[in-house]
Amino acid sequence: MNGGVLHFLLEFAFFYPLAMSLVWMSGGVIYYLRWERNEPLRVKPPALAEYPMVTLIVPCHNEGEQVRETIAHLASQQWPNFEIIAINDGSTDDTGAQLDQLLDQYPKLRVIHMASNQGKAMGLRAAALASKADFLVCVDGDALLDDYATHWMIAHMLDSPRVAAVTGNPRIRNRSTLLGKLQVGEFSSIIGLIKRAQRVYGRIFTVSGVIAAFRKSALHDIGYWNTDMVTEDIDVSWRLQMRHWEIRYEPNALCWILMPETVRGLWKQRLRWAQGGSEVLLRYTGRLMKWRQRRMWPVAFEYFTSLLWSYTMGTIVVLWAAGHFVELPRSLYIDTLLPQWHGVVLGIICLAQFGISLLVDRRYETRIGRNYYWMIWYPLVYWVLNTATSIVALPKAIMKRKGTRAVWVSPDRGLR
Known part of the structure; x- marks a missing residue:
């Protein structure tokens, strides 16, 4: 490696x-001006011409602490025609017993x-095949679905027969x-803005x-969810869009998660998450x-470039650390990792991105601004974390044997 x-x-x-922040900000603003600016504040969704049967699906593995609350919110959906299918996937706690008790209620x-x-x-897959409906709304076992979330998502399906899936708006x-507060800002200023931009530019x-909501005929067209991908949501999204189905983002479809x-x-x-992205890119x-x-191509190129950036950052860190222990050529010596003028520019852009997302997102959660005070720590915590996980995940994805089933690993549900 030389100085050049x-x-x-x-x-x-x-x-x-810098470039990606500008892309996300411009896309988010375009989305807001086109679809959100003239929309009245979210109270009730507009009436629809029809209300087809919908199946609400909740896969569960060791969700005993959350499952009753999740089912209660599903049952309170303001949609006139729906069923709920809960899958107890080999739970070792009392999830199955609690679900059986809820059958009478x-x-x-x-x-x-x-x-x-x-x-x-x-x-x-099992729930989709057992479903009586043509439309599915899938949530996690710890999710509290907003009463009108089904309405907002199914409206897109009825709007166009090419819409295969609609992704909702998770809230923390x-x-x-500190990690919890940072994720509040991340899901609105980073994830929400990215989904808006990708919706504008064509592929999510x-x-x-x-x-997420799905059209069952579209799932049938691609063979439903693959069981050997560590992130089934990324995989099914790519396969649907590669079959030329459309995916949309609906910020009004709120869902409260841990x-x-x-x-x-x-x-x-x-x-x-990082391994799942690498797996679909490789496959x-x-x-x-x-x-x-x-x-x-833009979606794949964006992810490939993000991987390249992570390995670039890893290389820079290695060179900086090596310079403290061995004599490196001056052309390879890195004095410091502390931000210089580059860091100031990125910091300003980052704050601008947070500000735009705050203005756009506050219509869905009016008091969200109080969490933006903590976003000053986001680059330090999450850029380092996402860089490290991307570097580690790619070899894991390469070495993973195709056909190996991805099974449940109970996640950290936070401190409550």
Whole structure:
């Protein structure tokens, strides 16, 4: 490596997040001006011409502490025609017993018991095949669905027969720690803004695994969820769009979720997300080379570039650390990792991104601004974490044997 290569790496490390922030901000503003600006404040959704049957699906594995609250919110959906299917996927706690007790309380509830841990994708498959409806709304076992979330998502399905899936708007329930508060801002200023931008530019990287609606005929077209992908939500999103189905984002479809509030829990979660992204990139890159898949190219290129950026940052850190122990050529020596003028520029852009997302997102949660005070720590905590998990995840994805079933691993539900 010579000085020219190092200079290129340093420039790429700076300009990539800068460019992507500008893309996300511009896309978020376009989305707001086109679809949100003239929309009245969310009280009740508009009336629809029809209200088809919908199946609400909740796959569960060791959700005994949350499942009653989750089912209660599903049962309170303001949709006239629905059923609930809960899948007890080999739980080792009292999840199955609690679900059986709820059958008398909620007549619309059906329960499927799996004898052993088969994984979320298999549970979703079983529920989809047992469903009586043409439309599915899938939520996690710790999710509290807003009363009108089904209405907002199914409206997109009725609007166009090409819409295969609609991803909702997850909101963080547990906010007692710094990690919890940071994730409140992350889901609105980062994830929400990215989904808005991707919706504008044509393809969405992934539906949210905790809240998404699906058209069953579209799922049937691609063979439902793959059981050997560590993140079934990313995989199903890519396969649907590669079959030229459309995915939309609906910010009014709110869903309150629990997230990790320990470094260990957050590491495991983000490592799984990063591995899932690497797996779909490795599996589908060959198919993406065809011209008819060109609308997926920006999504794949964005993820590939983010991986390249993570390894670039890792290389810079290694060179900086090595310079303290061995004599490096001056062209490879990095004085400090502390932000210089590049850091000031990125900080300003980051604050601008947070500000735009706050203005856009406050219509869905009016007091969200109080959590933005903590977002000053976001680059330090999450950029380091996401860089490290991306570096570790790619080899894991490469070495994973195709066909190995992805089973449940109970996540960190935070401190409550």
